[in-house]
Amino acid sequence: MSGLELLGLGWPEIAAAFGLSATAITLLYLVRRRRRVVTVPFVALFARALPDERTTRLFSRLKSLLSLLLLLLVAAAIAAALGLPRVAPPPGEGRTLVLVVDVSASMQARLAGGGGETRLDRVRRALLARIARLGASDRVAVLAAGARADVVEPLTDEAPLAARAIRALRASDAPGDGREALAWARDLCRDAERERRPCEAELYTDGGLRSLAEARAALEEDGVSTRVVLTPEGEPPNVAITALSARRFPADPTRAELLLELSSFAPAPTPLTLSIASDGRLVHRETLTLAPGARLRRTFSDLVGVDALIEARLAPPEGSAPLDALALDDVAHAQLAPRRRRRLLVVSPEGSANLYLGAALLIDPYLDVVERSLARYERGDYPSDRELVVFDRVTPPIAPRLPSLSLAPTGAGWLEVGAPIARPRFDVERAEHPLLAFVALRDVNIAAARPIVLRPGDTSVAGEARGTLLATGVRGDVPFVALAFDVQESDLPMRIAWPILVFDALSLLLPDDLTLAPTCASGRVCRLGLEAPSATLVRRGDAAAPIAIASRAGVASFELDRVGVYDLVTDARAADRVVVANLASSDESRLDLPPIEGAERLDEALTAEPEPASGADEAPSRARWPLHVALLAAALALLAFEWITFHRGWTT
Amino acid sequence: MDDVSALGPKERSSRRALARVGAATLAAALIAIFVRALSDEGRLAGDALRLLAPDALFLLAALPLVPLLAAGSRAGLSRLGGRLSVLLRTLLFGALVLALARPSTREDTTRTSSVVLVDVSPSVSDDALAHARALVEALLAARGEATSDAPHVAIATFAGEPRRVETPRAGAPLALTRHDAERPATDLGSALRYAESLYQPGRARRLWILSDGVETRGQALSAVASLCDRGVRVSVTPLEGPIASELALTGLDFPELIRAGQPFDARVHVRASRASRARVRLFRDGRLVGLEGVREVDLRAGEDVVSFRVTAGERGVTELRAELEPVDPADDRFPENNRFVRAAEIVGRPRVLVLAPEPNRMEAFVRVLEAAELDVDVRAPRGLPSERAALSSFDAIVLADTPADQVSASSEASLVAFARAGGVLFVAGGPRAFGPGGWQGSSLARVLPVSLDGERRRDSPSLALALVIDRSGSMAGEKMELAKEAARATAEVLSPDDALEVIGFDTVAERIVPLQSAANRVAIQRDIGRLAPRGGTAIFPALDAAYQDLAASRAATRHVILLTDGQTNEPGVVELVHAMRGDRITVTSVGVGSDVNRTLLSEIADVGGGRAYFTADPSSIPRIFLREASTVGQSGVVESLVRIEVASRAHALRGLDLARAPLLRGYVVTQARGAPSELLLRSELGDPLLARRPLDEGSVVAWTSDVAGRWSADLLRWPASPRFFSQLLRDPLRPSEGAALPLEARVEDDELVLSADAFDERDEFRSNETVRARVEGPLDRRADERVSVEVELAPIAPGRLEARLPLDRYGAYSVEAIHREDGVVLGTSHASPVFPYPAEYARLEPDPALLRTLAERTGGEVLVDHPERLFEHTREERLEADTERTPLVLLAALALLVLDVLARRTLRAS
Secondary structure (H helix, E strand, O other): OOEEEEOOOOHHHHHHHHHHHHHHHHHHHHHHHHHHOOOOHHHHHHHHHOOHHHHHHHHHHHHHHHHHHHHHHHHHHHHHHHOOEEEEOOOOOOOEEEEEEEOOHHHHOEOOOOOOOEHHHHHHHHHHHHHHOOOOOOEEEEEEEOOOEEEEEEEEOOHHHHHHHHHOOOOOOOOOEHHHHHHHHHHHHHHHHHOOOOEEEEEEEOOOOEOHHHHHHHHHHOOOEEEEEEOOOOOOOOEEEEEEEEEEOOOOOOOEEEEEEEEEOOOOOEEEEEEEEEOOEEEEEEEEEEOOOOEEEEEEOOOOOOOOEEEEEEEOOOOOOOOOOOOHHHEEEEEOOOOOOEEEEEEEOOOOOOHHHHHHHHHOOOEEEEEEEHHHHHOOOOOOOOOEEEEEOOOOOOOOOOOEEEEOOOOOOOOOEOOOEEOOOOOEEOOOOHHHOOOOOOOOOEOEEOOEOOOOOOEEEEEEOOEEEEEEEEEOOEEEEEEOOOHHHEOHHHOOHHHHHHHHHHHHHOOOOOOEOOOEEOOOEEEEEOOOOEEEEEEOOOOOOOEEEEEEOOEEEEEOOOOEEEEEEOOOOOOOEEEEEEOOOHHHHOOOOOOOOOOEEHHHHHHOOOOOOOOOOOOOOOOOOOHHHHHHHHHHHHHHHHHHHHHOOOOO | OOOHHHOOHHHHHHHHHHHHHHHHHHHHHHHHHHHHHHOEOOEEOOOOEEEOOHHHHHHHHHOOHHHHHHOOOOOOEOHHHHHHHHHHHHHHHHHHHHHHOOEEEEEEOOOEEEEEEEEOOOOOOHHHHHHHHHHHHHHHHHHOOOOOOOOEEEEEEEOOOEEEEOOOOOOOOOOOOOOOOOOOOOEHHHHHHHHHHHOOOOOEEEEEEEEOOOOOEOOHHHHHHHHHHOOOEEEEEEOOOOOOOOEEEEEEEOOOOEEOOOEEEEEEEEEEOOOEEEEEEEEEOOEEOOHHHEEEEEEOOEEEEEEEEEEOOOOEEEEEEEEEEEOOHHHOOOHHHOEEEEEEEEEOOOEEEEEOOOHHHHHHHHHHHHHOOOEEEEEOHHHOOOOHHHHHOOOEEEEEOOOHHHOOHHHHHHHHHHHHOOOEEEEEOOOOOOOOOOOOOOHHHHHOOEEOOOOOOOOOOOEEEEEEEEOOHHHOOHHHHHHHHHHHHHHHHOOOOOEEEEEEEOOOEEEEEEEEEOOOHHHHHHHHOOOOOOOOOOHHHHHHHHHHHHHOOOOOEEEEEEEEOOOOOOOOHHHHHHHHHHOOEEEEEEEEOOOOOHHHHHHHHHHHEEEEEEEOOHHHHHHHHHHHHHHHHOOOEEOOOEOEEEOOOOHHHOOOOHHHOOOEOOEEOOEEOOOOOEEEEEEOOOOEEEEEEEEOOEEEEEEOOOOOOOOOHHHHHOOOHHHHHHHHHHOOOOOOOOOEOOOEEEEEOOEEEEEEEOEOOOOOEOOOEEEEEEEEEOOOOOHHHOEEEEEEEEEEEOOEEEEEEEOOOOEEOEEEEEEEEOOEEEEEEEEOOEEOOOHHHOOOOOOHHHHHHHHHHHOOOEOOOOHHHHHOOOOOOOOEEEEEOHHHHHHHHHHHHHHHHHHHHHOEOO
């Protein structure tokens, strides 16, 4: 048997409040009556002369009493509401309902003829109606199933709290996974069963959640009743940018290629306008029609102005009506890898700089070059951040700890060379070796050279019968490239091959993929090289709080739920890098998902109250509206009535 | 505009009423709009005031009714009293509506709701877990009985997933059990998000994490940001304790390039939490690596490397497995990480199997292939391995001048299967290959890139056939009749363009049917009937007669079939045949009975470039004749000097100056086929010389000239011939040194990530490249326990393809990928990713830094002892909780009610 429980003030406080207010009101009524009783003899005469006056006074007294009564009732209702009374369910009564809502990206899809209403909006409406029908002793929890699960509202018997949580649901930009959310639902139901409350889980989805079947099976195995409700089906039209990425050409990092893939999930041909902007400047625009089911892959290698941040956008040709049901996948971003500065140390003989080497290194603005004499190098007098050392006509006795390019090694140091040979030629070349990419040395004229003495594991890249002129290998776990002659005593610097050879050597010695910047996929772990211990990601055009990320061993791992462009900020400085996130999976763009076995349609589910779970309270559920709401509603009604009657003179 | 003063009192009154109603309606609308804008998810004034039922505020839109209903009041209130009453009643209505909206404020509170998360993953030792249990029990003891005023405490354990634990009464033991059914992992981020479901409303939220901080899945740092937003303060207790003794294998290295048969060093990486002694074993393909395969080593605390010298086996994928066994079992906690398996690719020179009926004639070709750095194995067609595994050790098979009758049906199927599985099947021509070899209609012919049908040249007589039949006395009876029947049948199958001659011989030769067109079938049939047995056996005159007649013929193919059943030892027969051969007349010998001179007949066929048949059953004579006639009759063989012309510039012909290639002396006439077959070279007569077609994973190449030197002697001496044949055989070869394309395979978050770069020789992106990979493993499992799947890598960027595959089994995997461009195989690649054991077993030391970061970001602290501090409220912090303020508003409403009564009772009109 249920009783009454107070969530606010207790009965003594309620009684006191009512007593005080009622006393005050009554006294005020009494005070008013005494003041009006003034004895005037001839008035009594008139009173006797006018017999109706007695009736009028009686009526006036009654009106006054009615007014007092009404106000006392109002005071009583308000005082009773102070306790926030509620019918307490008996122990073990009532169901536990765990509502799991798919908040994956596809739930942002607009419904056909829905006036801009999305799948999630529709689910929200359905759930608010669902909660309004719950019994007084029922409890409800709201979980969101996005890329990860989130508890939007823990188990509560407060309908307003659950309703507020449902209103707060937002669809993410990521694919959804039902495994974690349904596992939590299972856990909540286990708790409910400990309290002997029947529990059931309801999943509201458009059918696009991953791991759904396995998670459902696990729930059913545990005896938890599940109900899957699908949002409206059909074939919503959708076209999407399913891939966008930009990459610099390895051989010429100043040029880049853009890969774009458009997919149609629409049942009919879709005309659209594709526009591509680079750093906000439009660089390409075209109108095309995508056939149903088409997957169009395009590459653009001639987009002038493609520099750093690229945005591709699909729009209807007229630019008016929405293109399709899901706007999220009509925009994608890509970025070109920022070119990293390579930090070089050039060691030359004292007072004898190699102008040809300097000129070759000047061509690439992304080289940070520090020059030192051999003596200063041997003293360690150079910045510690150098990544590569170029020995120009000098050879220190000890092999360097950095990758090195040796030009004209002298033979007195760590790199062994043979006896000088006159007028050597490049008769033998390993044309496929990366050192010789875009380089032909066959007709280079050289005055003299000291051939490189190879050790096991070294590679002779080019040379002649008398010895190796260009070699690469490893000494003490550090790679090297050696050119056996002084370029100043050859016509090599006069050729375009010279700077290319230098850059080929640098690329070989500092292998690093500088061509491709990582693009994050929403809802998936994204890994980013980050030297700082921590940083924040600020989404452009979004007032949401910055996302804090931390680096471990130079790599930051994080997940982004929203697609778009993020500025990466370290140490409270201005943004020093851009991170882009695109929709992870084209599955989210495929809006006509296959139906799920045993699932109900949302409109059917709205009209049909689910059967109570086994062992559930099958008695009609009482209203879960709190009693104080009824009390206050009554007080408002009484006050309104009293106000009207008072000013119309029916009460005084 | 009307003049109001001109209106009567009634009109003025009704206009005023209308104006009031209008003003009230406008005010109501404005209030409703204001409320809608104000009640953003029930938040007012930022986060300071929340409304649990914000929709109730829409009742405020009824407030303008209060003054409206008071208009024209008959209550007898003074002017001040009336206005004050309206104000107070409006406030009273407003207060009641606000109470219906259920306001709550964030207030300081000392009541806390704490969620305790205990890490029960395998990386937390039993001692550390016991310590955690003691701490949580101390917390519960400090909390006391679970009354409504006492701090609320909820407990959950977590490993790969979080799980609620029933909170025991104070003093009762706490059950913290490990999640044995789960895959070993620690997902702290998931536990942090799950904790939200355990809080009690209206209380300050606390979170206490007892963990070693080893996070193997999820993103705790991302999850803690959400906790900050919800005002949760996180305290942590790193479960460090004394490091439990543990040994683990963390890696197995070997050189990238391992050549078949060569020794190499395999380096086993061992990690020990403290100095200990252990045995390390290394296995190759399940067998201990020799006597040196077991090492007992002293391990220092930290990382150690144990090297093994291993001799590589044959080419292909080999499995290396390291195992660790602690000398003292107490030194090791997890046996799961005592095993590490990797697949190694052993490379060697590509292997080519040459199948030829006469292997000794392949010497020149073998020298060419060896000069191209190919390992060559020459066998007779019967030597084709029957086992698929043995066959797959070859990269290419050359079927040189082999007739169909020397290849069994199963061998033929094996050859086709070999090509389909990724090998190169190179079918070389010769007088006994393609059509002349009787391959029409075979399964091999169906997959050839050239057609064998209708291949006869129509511009000249194709065949001049001489049947030289022994008519000695021993042939009398059935033999002779069958010989005549065979001759007649032969005449029937020949084309009208062919020419036929029948010579009967005993001691002398007689032209029974002079050389004439096969179109004269009636006359030929009649003349054959004249063949009758008599006399002895003298082959020479008969062959000589055939030689003289055929030498005068202009037919492209001139052939003699010699049938005899007798013994003869005539001198000069072989020399005669040799001379005939010199004039491009071929001779086939058929011996009937057991008395024939096998040596002579074999030699005749051998020297004569034909076939030798021996049969004791005369009834087989017609079949032999028909087969011969069919074979030579359909052979569109061109035997003349022909120039090679390039039909299409294929990758396989790169770097070859074919305009300077030597002339060929002949080839088998075939016809080019359409796509997917590709004609690469043709003769100056327009016939296919070289054609290729992809066949599933492999390809079939047809070279219609020969490789035995009869037609290609000059080509085999050409300096570029090693490159020519090498490129044809190696181009789409299986993984091998020099042919491998880039493929990276790594394991990330329980997923195998395959990525391949697609560049051409000029470092331009190959936008049309496709990569299909086959993933197999774990290699140390039985075949039925292995995963064997094919995945297509999808382009994710210019020149970059990628595929992701979830892995649910631990071990070493082998990945073999085929790279294609526009359907043509570019090459293959191989990778050996390893997914040794759960990451949970790889990290031996706790990571308190992560826990401290979580505490710092939420204003929490590190709780080493005194867990009751979780409930404390310090001055520096604010414990905030939502408190419902409806009673306060209702008290205010009561006060307003009294004031309202006071005003209306005291401020009456005089």
